[in-house]
Structure formats: structure tokens, C-alpha cells
Amino acid sequence: MRWIWIDRFTNFESKKTATAVKSLSHAEDHFGEHFPGFPVMPAALILEGLAQTGGILVGESSNFQEKVVLAKVPNAKFYREAMPGEQLTYTTDVIDLRPEGSVVKGRVTSGDDLIAEAEIFFAYLDQSRSAQLFGDHNFVFSGELKYLLGLAQRAALGDGQKA
Amino acid sequence: MTQDDIYQKVKATLVDALNRDDDEVTPSSRLQADLGAESIDFLDIVFRLEREFGIKIPRGELFPESIFQGDPSLVAGGKITDKGLAELRDKMPFADPAEMDKFAADPKLDNMGDLFTVNLIVRYLKSKLGV
Structure with a gap:
């Protein structure tokens, strides 16, 4: 399974806010098992989409030099299920952006409906320790995330609304 | 702001940061042993206190780390x-x-x-x- 849970950014203001959308297709594997005959998106995957949106927002603030990892979800609330055919909008706002870590507040909507809200705490992997373990390669922002990251950067430059 | 005002705000902060019930947090509660705080929680607590009290808490000032560095x-x-x-x-x-x-x-x-x-x-x- 491709581990990318947002489709594209629709808004990106560096160090402030990022909005991404995700269209839910019945063809996605998780709907087959969650649950047979009653397809609803697993809440953890909704949270992952929010974390990817917020993680790129945080990562961009340091020009993707840091390895941003999800450290803690202090709270998350889920208001209703998300079903195939819906388009989720993930909006994340920076609460704290610090060298030690960052916090974003996020909300997930589908049309006018509030689907979920969560606060997400990101930490940065220690540069020297991470180099020992993984080398210089930034494994967090690679592959598919890097593609989206390009879109996010273009959006940040102001020409990416429809990137 | 009185000491009790500070205590009540700290208590509310810890209830939020550590997902604890109100009555679980007392003045003598130990963050790790009693309230289950892990290392990342200490950072979360510091950030929340800064927002709550409108102050800056330099790294290591409230929870000194140097002693842990071996x-x-x-x-x-x-x-x-x-x-x-x-x-x-x-x-x-x-x-x-x-x-x-x-x-x-x-x-x-x-x-x-x-x-x-x-x-x-x-x-x-x-x-x-x-x-």
C-alpha cells in the first residue's frame, strides 16, 4: 500500500497554515476490511492524513532539513464516519514552532460536516543520532511525500493553488 | 495571581497534556510515577505552560537535562x-x-x-x- 494519505494541497502559508484534500475511493484497500459491507475510513488513517498535512507544514518551516516525526497526539475527537465518495479537507494551523518540537491543531471536514479534530505534537530526530541510524538520507521527506512537498513548496510560493 | 491560581492552571494543563482526570492530579503527584508522563510529555507540558502563562521557558530550565547526558x-x-x-x-x-x-x-x-x-x-x- 502506498503510504500517502493526502492528494494535494489547496492552501499553504509557510509557518502558519496548510490545507490538503483527500478524496476517498471505494477502491482503497482499507475499505474492504473496515468493515465488510460497511466501509468507513479507519480513524487512525484520518489522523495520518492530518499528520501528513501538518508534518509537511512543520517540515517546510526548516526547509525540510529536519526529520519531522509524529511524537504525540494529545487529543483527538472523531465526530462521524468518513465514507467512500467523500472528499476530506485537512486543515492544520501552527500552534508552536520551536527548535525542540512543534505543535499543530487540525480539523477534518467533509463539506460542512466536521469529521474530526486533533492536536498533533511533532518532534525532530536528533541530527547526529539519526545520521548514525539512517545516514544522511531524509527518509521522512522522500518519495511520494517529496512529490507532495514540491506541490506544497509551489503553493507556498503563491503559484500552487491548483498545483 | 495567587499560588492557588497558579496551581489550578498547572493542574488543568496537566489534565490536558497527560489525559488525566481532575482528581488524579494533586500537589504531590509525581509526573512520571503517578501521572505516567513520558519524555515527550515534558516538552508538551513546557509548551502548554508557556501558552497558558504567557512566558518563555528556556530549554532545560524547568526540567534540567544536562544531568541525564551521561x-x-x-x-x-x-x-x-x-x-x-x-x-x-x-x-x-x-x-x-x-x-x-x-x-x-x-x-x-x-x-x-x-x-x-x-x-x-x-x-x-x-x-x-x-x-
């Missing part, structure tokens, strides 16, 4: 050395002297987390805010 002159054989204890007292002038003496009597590194109590945060904020 410096052999500060920690040896799983215990904090005399030099380490002196450094700890120096870095945490806001700590309750009685609590610090109690820790100094058996300064096992494993016990150091017991110093980090709700009361310690309140005392720190009192000194920081000049209450």
Missing part, C-alpha cells in the same frame, strides 16, 4: 555524584529544599524523576512570575 562526573554507578547534586541544586533553585534533601540522601538516577512533581512546577512558576 557525564561521568555527574552520574556514576547509577547515582548522582556530589558534583551532580550541586549542579542540580544550582539549576533548580526553585525545588522544595526538603524534597531535594530527601533525594540527596539516596541520589539514584532512577529516583530523579520523583523530583518532578506538580508542586515543583508551581514553585518554578512562582519564582518565574515573581509571585
Whole structure:
């Protein structure tokens, strides 16, 4: 399974806010098992989409030099299920952006409906320790995330609304 | 702002940061042993206190980290050395002297987390805010 849970950014203001959308297709594997005959998106995957949106927002603030990892979800609330055919909008706002870590507040909507809200705490992997373990390669922002990251950067430059 | 105002705000902060019930947080609660705080929670708590009280808390000021860095002159054989204890007292002038003496009597590194109590945060904020 491709581990990318947002489709594209629709808004990106560096160090402030990022909005991404995700269209839910019945063809996605998780709907087959969650649950047979009653397809609803697993809440953890909704949270992952929010974390990817917020993680790129945080990562961009340091020009993707840091390895941003999800450290803690202090709270998350889920208001209703998300079903195939819906388009989720993930909006994340920076609460704290610090060298030690960052916090974003996020909300997930589908049309006018509030689907979920969560606060997400990101930490940065220690540069020297991470180099020992993984080398210089930034494994967090690679592959598919890097593609989206390009879109996010273009959006940040102001020409990416429809990137 | 009175000491009780500070305590109530600290309590609310910890209830949010550690997902605890209101009545689980008391002045003597230890963040790790009683409230289940992990390392990332300490950072979360610091950020929340800054927002709640409108202050800046420099890294390591409330929860000193240097003692944890494995410096052999500060920690040896799983215990904090005399030099380490002196450094700890120096870095945490806001700590309750009685609590610090109690820790100094058996300064096992494993016990150091017991110093980090709700009361310690309140005392720190009192000194920081000049209450």
C-alpha cells in the first residue's frame, strides 16, 4: 500500500497554515476490511492524513532539513464516519514552532460536516543520532511525500493553488 | 495571581497534556510515577505552560537535562555524584529544599524523576512570575 494519505494541497502559508484534500475511493484497500459491507475510513488513517498535512507544514518551516516525526497526539475527537465518495479537507494551523518540537491543531471536514479534530505534537530526530541510524538520507521527506512537498513548496510560493 | 491560581492552571494543563482526570492530579503527584508522563510529555507540558502563562521557558530550565547526558562526573554507578547534586541544586533553585534533601540522601538516577512533581512546577512558576 502506498503510504500517502493526502492528494494535494489547496492552501499553504509557510509557518502558519496548510490545507490538503483527500478524496476517498471505494477502491482503497482499507475499505474492504473496515468493515465488510460497511466501509468507513479507519480513524487512525484520518489522523495520518492530518499528520501528513501538518508534518509537511512543520517540515517546510526548516526547509525540510529536519526529520519531522509524529511524537504525540494529545487529543483527538472523531465526530462521524468518513465514507467512500467523500472528499476530506485537512486543515492544520501552527500552534508552536520551536527548535525542540512543534505543535499543530487540525480539523477534518467533509463539506460542512466536521469529521474530526486533533492536536498533533511533532518532534525532530536528533541530527547526529539519526545520521548514525539512517545516514544522511531524509527518509521522512522522500518519495511520494517529496512529490507532495514540491506541490506544497509551489503553493507556498503563491503559484500552487491548483498545483 | 495567587499560588492557588497558579496551581489550578498547572493542574488543568496537566489534565490536558497527560489525559488525566481532575482528581488524579494533586500537589504531590509525581509526573512520571503517578501521572505516567513520558519524555515527550515534558516538552508538551513546557509548551502548554508557556501558552497558558504567557512566558518563555528556556530549554532545560524547568526540567534540567544536562544531568541525564551521561557525564561521568555527574552520574556514576547509577547515582548522582556530589558534583551532580550541586549542579542540580544550582539549576533548580526553585525545588522544595526538603524534597531535594530527601533525594540527596539516596541520589539514584532512577529516583530523579520523583523530583518532578506538580508542586515543583508551581514553585518554578512562582519564582518565574515573581509571585
